Amino acid sequence: TNPTLDRNPDDKIRPGQGLSGKKLGITRERLISGAALEERVRIVNFAEHEETVDVALELADDAADIFEVRGFARDRGTLLPIAVTDSQVTFRYDGVDGRRRRTHVAFSEEALIEAVEVDDVPALGGCLRMSWALPLAAGEERILAWTVWATTLDEADGRAVEREPL
Numbered sequence: 806t807n808p809t810l811d812r813n814p815d816d817k818i819r820p821g822q823g824l825s826g827k828k829l830g831i832t833r834e835r836l837i838s839g840a841a842l843e844e845r846v847r848i849v850n851f852a853e854h855e856e857t858v859d860v861a862l863e864l865a866d867d868a869a870d871i872f873e874v875r876g877f878a879r880d881r882g883t884l885l886p887i888a889v890t891d892s893q894v895t896f897r898y899d900g901v902d903g904r905r906r907r908t909h910v911a912f913s914e915e916a917l918i919e920a921v922e923v924d925d926v927p928a929l930g931g932c933l934r935m936s937w938a939l940p941l942a943a944g945e946e947r948i949l950a951w952t953v954w955a956t957t958l959d960e961a962d963g964r965a966v967e968r969e970p971l
Contacts, residue, residue, distance in 0.1 A: 828852040841954040848949070850941035858939045860949060863921060864910060865932035866896035887931045891915040894933055905958040913950040 830849040835842065850856050868884055885897035885905075893911045900906060916935035923932045939947050 829856070829858065841952055843950060843952045845948055845950040847946065848939065848941065849946045850943060853943050855940060855942050858941055858947075859936065860939060861934055861936045862916075862951070863932060863934045864894065864896075865921075865923065866898070866908065868896075868898035868900075868906070884931070887933065889918055889933070891918070894918065894935075896931070903959065907956045907958075909954055909956065911952050913948070 828851050830847075830851060832847040834845045834847070836844075846860065848858055848860075850858070866884070866887070868882065870879070873879055880901050882898055882900040882902075885899060888895040888897065892915050893909060895910075896908045898906045912935065914937060916937055919934050919936075921932040921934045937949060939949070941947060
């Protein structure tokens with residue numbers, strides 16, 4: 806359940822408010838297995854009536870090397886346009902080593918996907934916001950999940966190293 810910061814007990818009970826305290830349960834689980842990350846968000850409506858729950862997830866890619874040191878110049882590859890469908894996004898990057906790296910994110914349910922402008926981080930290859938409006942009947946439970954995995958294509962000999970999601 807969701808805690809509230811209200812100090813006055815009378816403020817915690819608002820008859821006109823749809824999802825007041827302890828009416829919505831949210832659980833988040835992450836599983837790393839093999840070459841994939843799976844994340845699940847479980848939402849339960851404990852209200853006595855139907856509610857619509859809005860969920861948003863933002864993803865971005867900068868393809869930075871984890872060994873880069875701030876302040877030191879370094880050759881970088883090329884960020885490519887993001888490939889998008891209703892249920893999957895793929896971030897792509899051509900490295901200076903001749904390999905094309907891709908990070909895939911597949912969703913359990915189709916999402917509304919929109920580009921997000923990020924002014925304060927110019928090195929990002931792109932930022933996307935996925936959003937879902939989930940209608941939940943009284944007592945209903947929904948699980949929204951996404952799986953993240955990477956693939957690499959060696960440009961020199963055309964061999965792909967594919968790792969499929971779990």
